[in-house]
Amino acid sequence: MRWVSLLAGTPLPRPDYVPLRDSLSIARWMAKILGNAGTPHLYTFPSSAVGLCQAACEAGIALRGAHFTLAGEPITAARLATIRAVGAEAAPRYACAEASIVAEGCLAPAAADDLHLLHDVHALVQPGPDVATPGLPAGALVISSLRPTAPLILLNVSLGDQAQLAHRECGCPLERLGWTTHLHTVRSFEKLTAGGMTFLDRDLIRVLEVALPARFGGGPTDYQLQEEETRDGRPRLRLLVHPSVSPLDNDAVADAFLEAIGGGSGVERVMELHWRQAGLLRVERGAPLAGTTGKILHLHQQGRATGRSDPRSAT
Numbered sequence: 001m002r003w004v005s006l007l008a009g010t011p012l013p014r015p016d017y018v019p020l021r022d023s024l025s026i027a028r029w030m031a032k033i034l035g036n037a038g039t040p041h042l043y044t045f046p047s048s049a050v051g052l053c054q055a056a057c058e059a060g061i062a063l064r065g066a067h068f069t070l071a072g073e074p075i076t077a078a079r080l081a082t083i084r085a086v087g088a089e090a091a092p093r094y095a096c097a098e099a100s101i102v103a104e105g106c107l108a109p110a111a112a113d114d115l116h117l118l119h120d121v122h123a124l125v126q127p128g129p130d131v132a133t134p135g136l137p138a139g140a141l142v143i144s145s146l147r148p149t150a151p152l153i154l155l156n157v158s159l160g161d162q163a164q165l166a167h168r169e170c171g172c173p174l175e176r177l178g179w180t181t182h183l184h185t186v187r188s189f190e191k192l193t194a195g196g197m198t199f200l201d202r203d204l205i206r207v208l209e210v211a212l213p214a215r216f217g218g219g220p221t222d223y224q225l226q227e228e229e230t231r232d233g234r235p236r237l238r239l240l241v242h243p244s245v246s247p248l249d250n251d252a253v254a255d256a257f258l259e260a261i262g263g264g265s266g267v268e269r270v271m272e273l274h275w276r277q278a279g280l281l282r283v284e285r286g287a288p289l290a291g292t293t294g295k296i297l298h299l300h301q302q303g304r305a306t307g308r309s310d311p312r313s314a315t
């Protein structure tokens, strides 16, 4: 992109690599832009923004007037509160590789992830807003493309997400453009998303049911991944190993897990490295938690009532 920008005579700045643990240098850059009466605008994952704002807060850097656009992970009230604590504002964006941008953040939001559906580009319907239908939980979103120029023509495709759809008068500029359908509380029901990285349930289940027991012992229900959000909005992943499994080196288990999930295409490798760098995973000994039905689920997520061991993904 930079080469093309140079050829076009409108050079983009040279990119600088910043490790995930060094988000303070980005906070300092944002503070510098604010000091020059500019508005820094960062497009990033919610958990990365939370980490950046916490680092800024600890270093006494105010980011009043800074803007974030957040996508790729749930945007929760706790995450938003941590971002607002340093004076910054954040708007969500709902997008995916298959459909591009689906919805843009409301500027007079009634929920942490209040969005305006771009209904001239996509049709979004729910097979059952309040009740589950075969293969889909309540509130599942099914999307269709409305433009022949769509990168991929989708017809009633489940993106693996559920949300609440509503019509509401918010009075924000996006409504005045004609986008009047809101959606909020967008959550995945068949993917694990943490630190901006997304894995399909079935890939994780392969690792938890087959790869880890084969290497360290125990059975398919002795390993469980628990996703949590800390009070300040940071994602946390705990890999729970049943105490009946023989004594283990926790670091070796964490290493084997990350190695196994990174074993797919280049994309999985990138996600593995990102999780490693973010230090998201912690291995603990304890009995895996049972779901509401009494079944041991491989993924135990806050706010996710039921897990699914047979995900149907169109992506």
Ligand SMILES: [Zn+2]
Residues within 6 Å of the ligand: 105, 106, 107, 108, 109, 116, 170, 171, 172, 173, 174, 175
């Ligand atoms: Zn709005």
